[in-house]
Amino acid sequence: MKSSAAPTRLFVCTAQKSEVGKEVAKALKVELKKQGLKNLFSGGEKRKTRVQTCNCLDLCKHCKKGPGAALIMYPEGTVYGDVKPKDAADIVREHLGEGRVIKRLLIE
Numbered sequence: 001m002k003s004s005a006a007p008t009r010l011f012v013c014t015a016q017k018s019e020v021g022k023e024v025a026k027a028l029k030v031e032l033k034k035q036g037l038k039n040l041f042s043g044g045e046k047r048k049t050r051v052q053t054c055n056c057l058d059l060c061k062h063c064k065k066g067p068g069a070a071l072i073m074y075p076e077g078t079v080y081g082d083v084k085p086k087d088a089a090d091i092v093r094e095h096l097g098e099g100r101v102i103k104r105l106l107i108e
């Protein structure tokens, strides 16, 4: 049996007072389903994508700078900041679907 690749995990900070992180995580899950990208095929292997909420990512200066949340893509390590629910569609389509980093959200 062929083994699946390790999942891509999106860790979304939910430590903001506004709880925008929870909304971002919810929107990402909806978009993954909508765009059919919960299971990606990369290099002939099936790769699942999981959205997980987490506590402070220690990127608060970015969370505080704008009304959005910080998130980290694991294992690749891309860090996005000031992410709002309306950015979820772009993150799923451009980053996960097309493999393009979204420069306007990049913070590290």
Ligand code: FES
Binding pocket: 013, 014, 015, 016, 056, 057, 058, 059, 060, 061, 063, 069, 070
């Ligand atoms: S409050 Fe979001 S990284 Fe700390």
